[in-house]
Amino acid sequence: MVEIPSGSAGAVPAAEVEDVELYHPKSWWTKYVFSQDAKIIAVQYSLTAISIGLVALVLSWLMRLQLAFPGYFAFIDANHYYQFITMHGMIMVIYLLTALFLGGFGNYLIPLMLGARDMVFPYANMLSYWIYLLAVLILVAGFFVPGGPTGAGWTLYPPQAVLSGTPGGSDWGILLMLFSLIVFIIGFTMGGLNYVVTVLQGRARGMTLMRMPLTVWGIFTATVMALLAFPALFVACVMMLFDRLLGTSFFMPAIVEMGEQLQHGGGSPILFQHLFWFFGHPEVYIVALPAFGIVSDLISTHARKNIFGYRMMVWAIVVIGALSFIVWAHHMYVSGMNPAFGFFFATTTLIIAVPTAIKVYNWVLTLWRGDIHLTLPMLFALAFIVTFVNGGLTGLFLGNVVVDVPLSDTLFVVAHFHMVMGVAPILVIFGAIYHWYPKVTGRMLDDFLGHIHFWITFLGTYAIFFPMHYLGLLGMPRRYHELGDTVFVPPSANTLNVFITVMALVVGAAQIVFLFNLVWSLFKGRQAGGNPWRATTLEWQTPQTPPAHGNWGRDLPVVYRWAYDYSVPGSAEDFIPQTQPPSGGLTREVVA
Amino acid sequence: MTQSLGNSDLGPTGLRGVAADFSSDQRAFKTASWGKAMMWIFLLSDTFVFGCFLIAYMTARMSTPVAWPNPSEVFALHIGGQDVPLILIAIMTFVLISSSGTMAMAVNFGYRRERGRTAALMLATALLGATFVGMQAFEWTKLISEGVLPWENPWGAPQFGSTFFMITGFHGTHVTIGVIFLLIVARKVWRGDFDVARRGFFTSRKGQYESVEIMGLYWHFVDLVWVFIFAFFYLW
Numbered sequence: 001m002v003e004i005p006s007g008s009a010g011a012v013p014a015a016e017v018e019d020v021e022l023y024h025p026k027s028w029w030t031k032y033v034f035s036q037d038a039k040i041i042a043v044q045y046s047l048t049a050i051s052i053g054l055v056a057l058v059l060s061w062l063m064r065l066q067l068a069f070p071g072y073f074a075f076i077d078a079n080h081y082y083q084f085i086t087m088h089g090m091i092m093v094i095y096l097l098t099a100l101f102l103g104g105f106g107n108y109l110i111p112l113m114l115g116a117r118d119m120v121f122p123y124a125n126m127l128s129y130w131i132y133l134l135a136v137l138i139l140v141a142g143f144f145v146p147g148g149p150t151g152a153g154w155t156l157y158p159p160q161a162v163l164s165g166t167p168g169g170s171d172w173g174i175l176l177m178l179f180s181l182i183v184f185i186i187g188f189t190m191g192g193l194n195y196v197v198t199v200l201q202g203r204a205r206g207m208t209l210m211r212m213p214l215t216v217w218g219i220f221t222a223t224v225m226a227l228l229a230f231p232a233l234f235v236a237c238v239m240m241l242f243d244r245l246l247g248t249s250f251f252m253p254a255i256v257e258m259g260e261q262l263q264h265g266g267g268s269p270i271l272f273q274h275l276f277w278f279f280g281h282p283e284v285y286i287v288a289l290p291a292f293g294i295v296s297d298l299i300s301t302h303a304r305k306n307i308f309g310y311r312m313m314v315w316a317i318v319v320i321g322a323l324s325f326i327v328w329a330h331h332m333y334v335s336g337m338n339p340a341f342g343f344f345f346a347t348t349t350l351i352i353a354v355p356t357a358i359k360v361y362n363w364v365l366t367l368w369r370g371d372i373h374l375t376l377p378m379l380f381a382l383a384f385i386v387t388f389v390n391g392g393l394t395g396l397f398l399g400n401v402v403v404d405v406p407l408s409d410t411l412f413v414v415a416h417f418h419m420v421m422g423v424a425p426i427l428v429i430f431g432a433i434y435h436w437y438p439k440v441t442g443r444m445l446d447d448f449l450g451h452i453h454f455w456i457t458f459l460g461t462y463a464i465f466f467p468m469h470y471l472g473l474l475g476m477p478r479r480y481h482e483l484g485d486t487v488f489v490p491p492s493a494n495t496l497n498v499f500i501t502v503m504a505l506v507v508g509a510a511q512i513v514f515l516f517n518l519v520w521s522l523f524k525g526r527q528a529g530g531n532p533w534r535a536t537t538l539e540w541q542t543p544q545t546p547p548a549h550g551n552w553g554r555d556l557p558v559v560y561r562w563a564y565d566y567s568v569p570g571s572a573e574d575f576i577p578q579t580q581p582p583s584g585g586l587t588r589e590v591v592a
Numbered sequence: 593m594t595q596s597l598g599n600s601d602l603g604p605t606g607l608r609g610v611a612a613d614f615s616s617d618q619r620a621f622k623t624a625s626w627g628k629a630m631m632w633i634f635l636l637s638d639t640f641v642f643g644c645f646l647i648a649y650m651t652a653r654m655s656t657p658v659a660w661p662n663p664s665e666v667f668a669l670h671i672g673g674q675d676v677p678l679i680l681i682a683i684m685t686f687v688l689i690s691s692s693g694t695m696a697m698a699v700n701f702g703y704r705r706e707r708g709r710t711a712a713l714m715l716a717t718a719l720l721g722a723t724f725v726g727m728q729a730f731e732w733t734k735l736i737s738e739g740v741l742p743w744e745n746p747w748g749a750p751q752f753g754s755t756f757f758m759i760t761g762f763h764g765t766h767v768t769i770g771v772i773f774l775l776i777v778a779r780k781v782w783r784g785d786f787d788v789a790r791r792g793f794f795t796s797r798k799g800q801y802e803s804v805e806i807m808g809l810y811w812h813f814v815d816l817v818w819v820f821i822f823a824f825f826y827l828w
Binding site: 013015016017023120121122123189192193194196197200201202203204205206207208209210211227228229230231232234235236238239242246247248249250263265266267268271274275278559 | 614615616617618619620621622624625626629630633634636637638640641643644645648651652655656657658742743749750751753754755758762794795796
């Protein structure tokens with residue numbers, strides 16, 4: 001078993017920074033509403049993200065109903081269908097997944113896992129949440145303005161996004177969407193700076209970078225990426241706002257609309273696609289890397305075994321993060337860009353498979369001959385590995401130019417990205433909630449309800465997205481409100497569409513079980529105690545559960561070992577907390 | 593990972609030493625405070641914002657089918673009976689670069705705890721910054737009166753006006769925000785907030801003279817960005 005040396009000659013360095021004085025809330029409002037405590041902010045972020053995510057879930061139901069029973073639901077006309085698609089995509093990718101992983105899990109876990117009292121800038125952290133909430137409200141306002149929300153698709157490609165033929169294009173819809181994104185980016189930057197500086201500069205004594213749990217590595221790398229990728233989206237949004245409001249022509253070529261020559265001319269729609277995907281592809285990994293990190297910790301804890309190849313896992317996260325900035329144009333093979341680019345971007349895309357495969361192998365090797373406990377977090381983690389491999393393999397299809405061109409804009413693409421960045425991260429989010437809910441609330445989530453939720457969700461999502469690959473291979477296009485009669489799509493395909501829709505309704509409904517579980521267990525759940533999973537990381541070693549304001553009581557924790565001392569031969573328990581000194585005792589302790 | 597770090601108290605040396613220092617406990621950057629680290633990372637993010645703006649400008653300039661106007665003609669002032677190319681922008685650049693000098697001096701005096709001089713130099717920096725914004729307003733007014741607008745341009749490609757107003761406007765906003773914060777920090781220096789570690793109104797954190805340096809980082813960054821805008825917009 002690997003014993004990590006705790007600094008030079010076993011000594012723990014003295015504290016370099018004096019213990020922080022926290023802001024002490026004076027009233028109920030500053031304690032629970034305008035709170036500067038990262039744990040409260042995390043819960044606020046999570047609840048807001050889940051609430052808006054439920055809206056997006058209902059929108060997906062409506063889309064599926066239209067696809068299975070075209071024309072049956074009169075209120076889902078073409079315009080509404082496109083509005084539902086757009087809002088579903090944007091909400092799920094940005095306002096749910098990004099906000100929940102970084103704002104929710106990041107806020108809760110970073111300070112606790114690193115042995116900090118709070119984030120380094122609690123006030124900016126609080127502002128970050130309220131600005132995020134404002135962004136969500138602006139987004140939702142789209143449903144209530146004349147013309148409704150934008151129907152441009154979540155990629156908002158110009159010129160159609162700002163033309164009158166697109167729902168919301170010449171009304172409020174697209175404006176609110178762009179404003180909301182700009183506000184979101186400003187709010188995220190405040191939080192993101194907090195997460196990065198806390199990881200770099202706010203760790204406990206003995207917590208070196210290579211002792212951090214992989215969860216923190218994943219969230220940290222994703223946040224750095226977000227701080228570098230969101231600027232491209234910010235710039236694209238500002239420029240499109242000017243195109244729409246001032247009549248500039250950044251993205252607008254010469255266009256005839258409704259028989260009239262528009263004022264625009266000379267702009268480049270491809271420029272928007274480059275800016276959007278320079279953000280959009282890192283965004284995939286902004287969502288995936290926290291999931292990678294969390295799932296590593298879930299697997300190690302619930303298989304009672306140290307993570308296999310910790311150092312390689314860290315490097316894989318960092319390398320994936322770096323590579324993801326030079327692959328963006330693989331979303332643009334059919335955009336009309338210079339064909340020579342295709343070769344470069346296909347190559348970089350396939351190279352990403354290497355570090356990703358390292359991670360998958362390491363997860364599996366962690367499981368190998370482990371003492372696997374099939375708890376709910378472990379079930380979700382296993383489901384994630386399978387789903388991620390499935391989604392990743394179809395990514396290899398789409399990363400190759402010659403295979404991508406015929407598959408482009410078919411349901412195959414929809415199936416691919418829903419598997420890899422929809423279902424897979426969501427499974428990790430569920431696993432993580434079952435894992436950390438006891439720390440947040442002090443009570444366990446109900447196991448029986450959890451199993452119902454898990455099996456319906458896991459099997460259901462496969463029932464939804466597996467057939468979709470086949471429909472895509474048949475050539476069934478995506479983003480079509482109604483297909484009508486086509487030569488190449490056999491009638492049996494529609495039967496499959498009905499099946500997918502029914503499964504989508506079932507999986508969506510199963511989330512009610514989960515929500516009920518969240519609320520019911522808050523009051524009736526089994527008392528969890530401080531460390532129900534017998535885990536090593538710092539968040540399970542807090543003096544109180546749920547952790548109090550300031551996390552650690554009087555003395556900050558001191559870290560003596562890495563986060564994965566499970567089943568160490570010769571030790572009494574099958575886990576050794578990071579705060580436990582080496583068995584031989586320290587040769588020398590430097591007292592602060 | 594299994595390798596022991598040895599008996600030496602100094603730990604590993606060479607490149608391994610660099611890696612060990614960077615990944616050591618508590619802090620990656622041993623001399624940087626939280627605030628300073630945050631400002632550096634924010635500036636890195638902001639670099640990407642300006643980078644995207646400038647690359648978008650270059651793309652627009654290369655892809656538009658209409659001829660791009662000659663900057664030397666557009667940005668000329670009619671002085672003493674002849675057109676002097678780029679004269680206003682030369683003065684603006686000189687003013688802004690000078691303000692970086694006064695800012696650097698303010699940081700120096702701040703660390704010497706000379707309240708009066710620090711505050712005075714910060715005020716001078718703010719004044720130079722405000723002068724820059726004023727001259728930019730003049731330049732905008734002149735261009736608009738000559739018919740250059742975000743959506744049209746009598747001298748050629750309309751993208752010229754669009755990118756010009758967008759990028760200089762975004763930079764000018766940065767300068768303006770900088771001037772406001774310079775005034776706020778200068779007031780705190782002058783009042784002696786940092787000598788008595790008075791708590792901030794919003795954050796309730798103790799004030800430190802380091803705020804002057806962090807303010808300086810932002811200000812130098814805004815100057816540096818201007819150099820790039822100047823080179824790519826006026827000299828190309």
